[in-house]
Amino acid sequence: MIIHQGNNWLAVDKPTGLATHAGKPGELGAVEWLELHLGLKTLVVSRLDRGTSGVLLLALDAGASARAEKIHESGGATKIYEFYSSVDSLAGGPGESWTRDDELDGKTAITRFQRLEKTPRGDFVRYRAEISRGRQHQVRRHATASGVPVLGDDEYGGADFPRLMLHCAEVRWPEIDEPLVARIPGSFSALAEGHDPAFAICRDRRGNWPSAVTNAFRVVHRDEIAGLPAAIDIYGDWFNATWFDETSSDEKLTKLLLPVLDEATAAHGCKGGVIRTHRRNPHQRALVVATRIIGESPPDFFTVSEHGLKYEVSLTKTQHIGLFPDQRDTRRRLALIAAGKRLANLFAYTCSFSVAAVAAEAEVAFSVDTAKAGLNTGKTNFALNSLKEGGRGKFIQEDARKWLSRQERRRDKKPGEFQPLDLVICDPPVFASARDGGKFSLETEWPRLAAQSAGLLGPKGIAVFANNHRSGNHAFYRRALEEQFSEVTDLRPPLDFPVFPKRPHHVRTFWCVK
Numbered sequence: 001m002i003i004h005q006g007n008n009w010l011a012v013d014k015p016t017g018l019a020t021h022a023g024k025p026g027e028l029g030a031v032e033w034l035e036l037h038l039g040l041k042t043l044v045v046s047r048l049d050r051g052t053s054g055v056l057l058l059a060l061d062a063g064a065s066a067r068a069e070k071i072h073e074s075g076g077a078t079k080i081y082e083f084y085s086s087v088d089s090l091a092g093g094p095g096e097s098w099t100r101d102d103e104l105d106g107k108t109a110i111t112r113f114q115r116l117e118k119t120p121r122g123d124f125v126r127y128r129a130e131i132s133r134g135r136q137h138q139v140r141r142h143a144t145a146s147g148v149p150v151l152g153d154d155e156y157g158g159a160d161f162p163r164l165m166l167h168c169a170e171v172r173w174p175e176i177d178e179p180l181v182a183r184i185p186g187s188f189s190a191l192a193e194g195h196d197p198a199f200a201i202c203r204d205r206r207g208n209w210p211s212a213v214t215n216a217f218r219v220v221h222r223d224e225i226a227g228l229p230a231a232i233d234i235y236g237d238w239f240n241a242t243w244f245d246e247t248s249s250d251e252k253l254t255k256l257l258l259p260v261l262d263e264a265t266a267a268h269g270c271k272g273g274v275i276r277t278h279r280r281n282p283h284q285r286a287l288v289v290a291t292r293i294i295g296e297s298p299p300d301f302f303t304v305s306e307h308g309l310k311y312e313v314s315l316t317k318t319q320h321i322g323l324f325p326d327q328r329d330t331r332r333r334l335a336l337i338a339a340g341k342r343l344a345n346l347f348a349y350t351c352s353f354s355v356a357a358v359a360a361e362a363e364v365a366f367s368v369d370t371a372k373a374g375l376n377t378g379k380t381n382f383a384l385n386s387l388k389e390g391g392r393g394k395f396i397q398e399d400a401r402k403w404l405s406r407q408e409r410r411r412d413k414k415p416g417e418f419q420p421l422d423l424v425i426c427d428p429p430v431f432a433s434a435r436d437g438g439k440f441s442l443e444t445e446w447p448r449l450a451a452q453s454a455g456l457l458g459p460k461g462i463a464v465f466a467n468n469h470r471s472g473n474h475a476f477y478r479r480a481l482e483e484q485f486s487e488v489t490d491l492r493p494p495l496d497f498p499v500f501p502k503r504p505h506h507v508r509t510f511w512c513v514k
Contacts, residue, residue, distance in 0.1 A: 051164030120194035239273030272296035351378025420458030
């Protein structure tokens with residue numbers, strides 16, 4: 001993902017779908033991702049649109065940023081893009097090569113175009129565009145003005161496609177000796193070879209960014225490939241594929257999932273893995289943990305890593321795998337503020353938030369869950385990371401609601417002795433059936449959990465609330481938190497869990513400040 005890193009400049013290969021800079025709080029653009037996950041503080045000197053992939057140059061200090069503005073104004077830099085269009089410039093258009101110099105927003109803009117090649121089926125044409133002083137959407141606007149709009153550019157008349165097929169392939173920068181070159185995206189190569197680009201586009205949305213900090217990430221999100229009701233995750237050398245249509249035949253699963261799975265395993269060097277069928281209500285019916293083993297059978301238990309920490313997982317022996325990649329960004333956010341803090345991790349399962357917090361020098365982490373097996377895995381995770389000594393990890397097998405009520409009674413009985421919490425993590429299930437016959441309904445319990453958690457936090461305390469109730473009312477969940485906290489921010493999921501318009505929330509996560 002990092003193309004160049006020097007004293008003044010950082011160049012990265014930006015995935016499609018990732019903005020250069022976050023548009024609002026709770027989101028991560030490239031700049032915020034680099035700071036959160038790699039500790040790299042950068043300044044924007046030129047932007048790539050969210051849909052455009054390729055070379056993104058950033059400054060590492062204010063002096064370089066100031067020089068960049070002068071370099072741009074003088075035309076000292078060169079940027080070379082490649083793109084696909086559904087229109088052939090030879091069919092009554094501008095020809096093999098041409099130049100557009102239309103002003104954009106009242107400013108000078110020059111783009112030099114060259115036709116490269118047609119795809120084997122003749123449905124798309126590849127072009128190159130070169131600019132010096134870039135204006136907003138310059139290549140896209142000049143391409144449309146030339147009659148060859150970029151494929152997937154619904155804003156400027158491009159044909160419909162799952163991604164914007166525009167890529168910054170090369171940047172020549174006067175203060176860097178060698179050209180900055182980003183590899184051609186897999187989707188471009190797939191079209192050039194006449195292959196289905198569906199999985200390649202999934203890879204384009206991630207690049208090598210998740211794998212820079214973990215070996216547990218999602219390579220195909222649910223509904224990311226049209227018509228495929230499945231998700232594929234990588235855990236080290238193994239894959240876990242989840243099939244969400246439990247009513248479909250084995251023939252349909254084989255036809256739709258296995259070809260994509262073959263591409264995914266080849267791309268990530270997997271030894272094998274499992275295909276699971278998702279149950280809508282696994283607590284009321286027996287859960288089939290693994291419907292099929294593909295390739296080598298994974299070990300019953302093994303470890304994966306995230307930000308240098310180890311977590312035990314299982315693809316075959318447990319209902320849930322043991323580490324949820326969709327909370328990776330949140331774990332990192334928590335770790336960066338955890339030093340010296342008191343944390344309550346409610347519905348802790350295998351205690352991954354507690355591990356991240358204590359590894360970052362939290363004073364204490366209370367992990368609360370009814371499942372003994374999950375807490376035992378949490379203890380294993382503490383041991384794997386040499387966190388067992390010191391007693392900062394507390395493992396409490398109890399209903400989180402009862403634990404909260406006990407803390408409230410302690411607070412009310414001896415307020416002068418009560419130590420408030422600094423951080424609360426609350427990631428409850430959508431539903432649950434307790435052994436004693438009790439029921440847990442997320443919509444019913446959410447407001448109470450919010451009120452109790454807020455009441456146990458000290459001034460400026462922070463709570464993270466999350467759930468994966470896909471059919472739930474997002475406004476309801478947010479409103480209940482706003483009644484208890486002065487600031488509530490929606491956190492966007494990690495980039496390997498892309499958010500698509502008019503699709504239900506995969507996971508909703510709220511960062512709440514008291």
